[in-house]
Amino acid sequence: IFIISISVMNLVTAALVEGTLENARMLRQEEDRIKSAQTQQMLPEIMELFDLADTDGSGELAIEEMHAIEEAGHVPYQILDRASVNSMTELFHVLDVDKSGVVSREEFAEGLLDILLRDVS
Numbered sequence: 001i002f003i004i005s006i007s008v009m010n011l012v013t014a015a016l017v018e019g020t021l022e023n024a025r026m027l028r029q030e031e032d033r034i035k036s037a038q039t040q041q042m043l044p045e046i047m048e049l050f051d052l053a054d055t056d057g058s059g060e061l062a063i064e065e066m067h068a069i070e071e072a073g074h075v076p077y078q079i080l081d082r083a084s085v086n087s088m089t090e091l092f093h094v095l096d097v098d099k100s101g102v103v104s105r106e107e108f109a110e111g112l113l114d115i116l117l118r119d120v121s
Contacts, residue, residue: 035117042116043109049076050108060102066092083115 053061053069069075070088085091095103095111
């Protein structure tokens with residue numbers, strides 16, 4: 001009787017653990033779907049912000065253009081807050097990963113998406 005009760009207890013424990021792991025996997029998949037949907041919604045807004053900042057139409061942002069958008073009052077404060085920076089100039093330095101002095105359209109989009117979808121504040 002003692003061995004049977006321990007065996008049944010082990011089976012119940014295994015079933016509970018397996019159910020919990022399956023639930024965690026499903027939650028991760030749902031979070032991934034939500035992030036994907038957020039990305040699809042944010043990308044046009046990010047590209048619109050890039051086009052607004054790219055005043056010379058070169059397809060690249062210089063630090064002067066980032067500073068000009070800040071002076072014009074078009075600062076997206078939620079982006080600055082998520083990036084933990086205080087100004088568009090600081091954001092420029094965060095996005096300019098190759099330190100070329102300009103931020104390309106791809107650097108801008110990938111950098112902002114990375115910042116906005118980051119799990120860590």
